[in-house]
Amino acid sequence: AGGDGGPPAPAAPGRAQVFATVVDTFLEKLVAAGSYQRFANCYRCFYKLQPEMTRSIYDQFISQLQTSIKEEIQEVKNEGNLEVLFNSLDKIVEEAKNQEEPAWRPSGIPEEDVRSAMVPYLLKHRSYLRKVLKEKEEENRKVAESVLAGRDRIAELQQLIQARKHAWQ
Amino acid sequence: MSVNPMAYEAQFFGFTPQTCMLRVYIAFQDYLFEMMLVVESVILKKLDGFPACKISPFQIRKSTEKFLLFMKEHFDKLFSKMEEVLLQLVLNIPKNVLLPEDKVHEQYPYSKEQFQALQDEIHQLQKQYRAEASAGQALRAELEEQKAVRAELEKILQWFDGLENICREHGTCSFKESFAFLTQNAKKLQDVLKDVEEKSKKIKKHDRLL
Numbered sequence: 555a556g557g558d559g560g561p562p563a564p565a566a567p568g569r570a571q572v573f574a575t576v577v578d579t580f581l582e583k584l585v586a587a588g589s590y591q592r593f594a595n596c597y598r599c600f601y602k603l604q605p606e607m608t609r610s611i612y613d614q615f616i617s618q619l620q621t622s623i624k625e626e627i628q629e630v631k632n633e634g635n636l637e638v639l640f641n642s643l644d645k646i647v648e649e650a651k652n653q654e655e656p657a658w659r660p661s662g663i664p665e666e667d668v669r670s671a672m673v674p675y676l677l678k679h680r681s682y683l684r685k686v687l688k689e690k691e692e693e694n695r696k697v698a699e700s701v702l703a704g705r706d707r708i709a710e711l712q713q714l715i716q717a718r719k720h721a722w723q
Numbered sequence: 724m725s726v727n728p729m730a731y732e733a734q735f736f737g738f739t740p741q742t743c744m745l746r747v748y749i750a751f752q753d754y755l756f757e758m759m760l761v762v763e764s765v766i767l768k769k770l771d772g773f774p775a776c777k778i779s780p781f782q783i784r785k786s787t788e789k790f791l792l793f794m795k796e797h798f799d800k801l802f803s804k805m806e807e808v809l810l811q812l813v814l815n816i817p818k819n820v821l822l823p824e825d826k827v828h829e830q831y832p833y834s835k836e837q838f839q840a841l842q843d844e845i846h847q848l849q850k851q852y853r854a855e856a857s858a859g860q861a862l863r864a865e866l867e868e869q870k871a872v873r874a875e876l877e878k879i880l881q882w883f884d885g886l887e888n889i890c891r892e893h894g895t896c897s898f899k900e901s902f903a904f905l906t907q908n909a910k911k912l913q914d915v916l917k918d919v920e921e922k923s924k925k926i927k928k929h930d931r932l933l
């Protein structure tokens with residue numbers, strides 16, 4: 555087998571894979587430990603009496619045990635939605651692979667932890683306030699100009715009226 | 724030796740890994756015991772079909788216990804190994820990993836002081852805005868007042884202009900002058916009257932004295 559540096563090395567097995575392998579290994583080794591020899595040895599008298607029956611009973615026992623264990627594992631996986639969670643966690647871990655620093659963990663003090671959660675909202679609020687404040691200031695500047703102009707006009711009118719008054723005296 | 728509560732893992736999985744392992748252990752163990760009981764009862768039943776044999780149920784029970792003890796030992800050892808691997812490799816979150824739902828803590832690691840400063844800034848901006856808003860109201864109120872005042876002044880001006888037009892229409896451009904002359908004379912008359920009054924008062928005084 556020689557590669558030209560083709561496909562990249564297979565990624566490390568995901569959590570789901572490891573989980574399945576570990577459970578299978580457990581079962582394998584358990585069955586190996588509870589071997590027929592051991593079984594027959596324990597039930598020696600019965601084995602001497604009915605060897606085939608002993609074998610048959612043993613086979614059923616082992617088979618049933620394996621089935622029950624596998625079913626239980628499947629139930630745990632279904633209840634916890636583990637397949638999905640394992641894959642999801644694998645992805646999250648993969649994305650963080652360049653992070654060397656320990657990541658944040660809940661401090662256990664809600665008041666502390668909720669701060670960071672609120673910051674994005676506060677920042678949004680602040681930028682909104684800055685915007686409307688600026689708009690209001692601009693608006694007021696324009697109105698102030700009108701007010702000043704109005705005052706000038708009124709003064710002007712008052713002068714004209716004074717002039718007329720004097721002309722009629 | 725402190726026990727790792729695996730709280731972060733529990734946050735992700737919805738259960739504590741150790742609890743999960745315990746549940747599985749108990750379930751497996753129950754099955755093992757169950758199966759052994761079934762085996763024993765099957766054997767005992769079969770023995771009933773052999774009344775001649777000398778095997779007592781007590782012996783069978785002993786055999787079952789022997790086998791079960793052996794199985795349990797291996798079971799515990801194997802399960803322990805399995806649990807270790809699962810807790811370390813599968814049901815764990817590495818220390819450098821941050822769950823996506825906690826991203827804000829990485830993006831905005833604000834200290835108490837920084838957070839307070841941000842809140843203060845926001846309060847300040849709110850105060851400023853309220854001030855600007857009331858200033859704006861005051862300005863607009865004055866604008867309305869000015870409108871009314873201007874209207875009145877313009878009315879007066881118009882009235883004056885009206886007078887002027889009347890003069891012009893009736894060709895008496897000196898109406899203004901005569902009007903001015905009249906008001907002056909009226910004033911002079913008033914002054915003369917005052918004079919006369921004072922003089923007559925003096926004369927009356929003189930008369931009395933005489």
